[in-house]
Amino acid sequence: MSDTPEIRIGTAEREQALKRLSDHLAAGRLTVPEFDGRSLAVTNATTRGELDRVFTDLPETTPDTPARAEAPGTAADQNWRGVVMSLTPFLALVLFFVVPIDNSWLFFLMIPAAGAILFGTRDNRTGG
Template sequence: MSELPEIRIGTADREKALDALSLHFSEGRLTVPEFDERSATIASATTRGELDTVFVDLPATPGTAQAPARTGASPVPATAGTGIDWRAVVMPVVIFGSLALFFLTDFDQNWLFFLLIPLAGVVLSAGGHSKNEKRKKKRNR
């Protein structure tokens, strides 16, 4: 699988491997004790080779940790191609805008500008889940 099994891994690699193992568990390929044992192995893994041993007897499925384990895999997260998360951009703008309005206006009740912050939070969260979150839920069913 991995050309260089002695390459050290990071937390992101362990999280991807745990996600892949959870997928195999949810599809009924592993029992609870097997899942627990393999999860502990993943949590303590320090190299790609240690991660690879966890998945030796499991089929390679799209989206599992086996695909990113290959040498030359892109470290860019899967959400990079989906565009900008506007909620993460708008919320700080609303916070700083509220502060600016509070300090720069002569409005008698300028404290009301701070109500924009929770209002923006409600409006932005009412937009629902992002496409990636919906895909993850659908895939895990």
Template structure:
């Protein structure tokens, strides 16, 4: 978490969308009600600077809007100590349920492609027979353990697709509601002038 670099900097549409998304997360978590969400989202759509956005999230925990890909929080109180941040893990876990043979095939295929590219580029071996080796490894590995090799994989993929579609529909509905609220706020501002 970093301080807002300059509260006078103007915000972009992407940063405004980030703020609206973070505000939606707070409403979903029950930290703010629908009326407060409407008021704050209208203020977010009208905000012009980072400082104005920071004020709207001063009383809320993470998530906060991101500015240029970096999450930014309002200034913490002077008497509070920063929370310790967990160390990021750099280890890459093997996919669940992979056997030793699957792991071996998964490591051989990229190595076969790399060796083929190196040998072809140095001119040691003719190109067409060398390309056949990694292609054969890829086809063989895919045939044995590729996606859709059993019903469980298909069911899992179908469930993931359903969740993605539900999430996408939710995001689109949420975006449309924010746009309607923004337009209503703008109409109200024009009427008040």
């Protein structure tokens, strides 16, 4: 908490507070509706005390401890899915020219099928 909560704040303090809120949202500590409400409170804040109240139940972030806690498997999960998806059109093209079958154009249906399999099974609204 601030030593002088009634000191007025400026645009720079509000922008810094909004960045901290964004970091907490990215770390999963806030839901989108909570973030929206707190962002509005930060935008309307005129004193340090009003800003402090927005962060009372959130941990303090320092440069040594990253504000964004990486959820298990999310970066690696996104990475391999993206690599597989980006290679799928090339695989379809190679199969189109190499495999001697009628209707070889059907190999290109692998592209949307891969997208549906790789990304269609995840529900991004719940973070899973």
